[in-house]
Amino acid sequence: MTKEYSSGPSRVLALRGIEVEIQPGELTLLVGPSGCGKTTLISIMAGTLNPTAGQVSVFGTELTQLSKKEVTDFRAKNIGFVFQQFNLLPSLTAAENVSVPLVINGWSKAAAIEKSAAVLKAVGLGDRLHSLPSQMSGGQQQRVAIARGLVHEPRLLVCDEPTSAVDAASGHAIMQLIRSVAMQPNRVALVVTHDPRVFDFADRIITLEDGRVQGEKRQSVDPQLLQTKHEVVHA
Numbered sequence: 001m002t003k004e005y006s007s008g009p010s011r012v013l014a015l016r017g018i019e020v021e022i023q024p025g026e027l028t029l030l031v032g033p034s035g036c037g038k039t040t041l042i043s044i045m046a047g048t049l050n051p052t053a054g055q056v057s058v059f060g061t062e063l064t065q066l067s068k069k070e071v072t073d074f075r076a077k078n079i080g081f082v083f084q085q086f087n088l089l090p091s092l093t094a095a096e097n098v099s100v101p102l103v104i105n106g107w108s109k110a111a112a113i114e115k116s117a118a119v120l121k122a123v124g125l126g127d128r129l130h131s132l133p134s135q136m137s138g139g140q141q142q143r144v145a146i147a148r149g150l151v152h153e154p155r156l157l158v159c160d161e162p163t164s165a166v167d168a169a170s171g172h173a174i175m176q177l178i179r180s181v182a183m184q185p186n187r188v189a190l191v192v193t194h195d196p197r198v199f200d201f202a203d204r205i206i207t208l209e210d211g212r213v214q215g216e217k218r219q220s221v222d223p224q225l226l227q228t229k230h231e232v233v234h235a
């Protein structure tokens with residue numbers, strides 16, 4: 001797969017012939033220096049960006065063959081995306097922001113808010129259900145974004161730097177949560193990170209460099225790491 005960005009005369013070849021297969025039931029990390037193409041790759045896998053050439057198959061569905069509306073519908077049902085910049089809607093409360101994927105999937109507002117409240121509790125924000133993004137710290141907003149990515153129990157969860165704005169204990173709890181999603185059969189979690197504190201949570205680490213896969217390693221995750229419960233307390 002390749003991806004070239006062009007604006008006017010300038011062109012950037014962000015992905016230079018990448019082939020990656022992500023295994024179900026695993027947590028895969030994408031790492032590499034700034035500008036190597038990580039965000040571009042996960043955006044293509046999540047259907048928010050088209051490759052310039054090549055194919056993207058998600059659970060057997062070829063995204064490049066779908067119409068725009070079909071991609072939107074497929075994404076709504078199957079994909080959760082946690083953006084680097086959070087992308088929360090500023091006029092909605094935390095619970096309302098989290099409920100958006102459920103409402104898009106046809107849930108009633110009341111049921112969607114109830115489920116959203118439960119997921120916000122799981123990320124340590126049970127007391128901030130009615131807060132607007134502007135009333136929350138960066139770390140709290142990041143956790144709202146994670147709750148929104150998880151709430152509809154997507155088969156593919158894609159996260160861009162999910163622990164960048166939180167302390168070590170909260171980062172640990174967030175990775176446990178993401179991992180618990182990834183470990184279910186037929187589910188996948190793909191996480192872009194610069195944060196070495198989360199490397200131990202991954203089954204597989206893929207390193208990109210200059211738009212190519214530079215290397216990858218598999219590792220077993222220490223069960224102890226997943227059992228030690230941390231509360232999400234600080235932002």
Ligand SMILES: Nc1ncnc2c1ncn2[C@@H]1O[C@H](COP(=O)(O)OP(=O)(O)OP(=O)(O)O)[C@@H](O)[C@H]1O
Pocket residue numbers: 005006007012013014032033034035036037038039040041
């Ligand atoms: N919309 C865009 N238009 C033009 N060039 C872009 C665009 N988005 C990304 N790029 C370029 O593509 C390359 C890959 O960018 P990308 O954001 O995928 O890298 P990254 O590994 O996620 O970086 P970071 O770790 O800093 O987020 C970079 O050279 C970047 O400048």
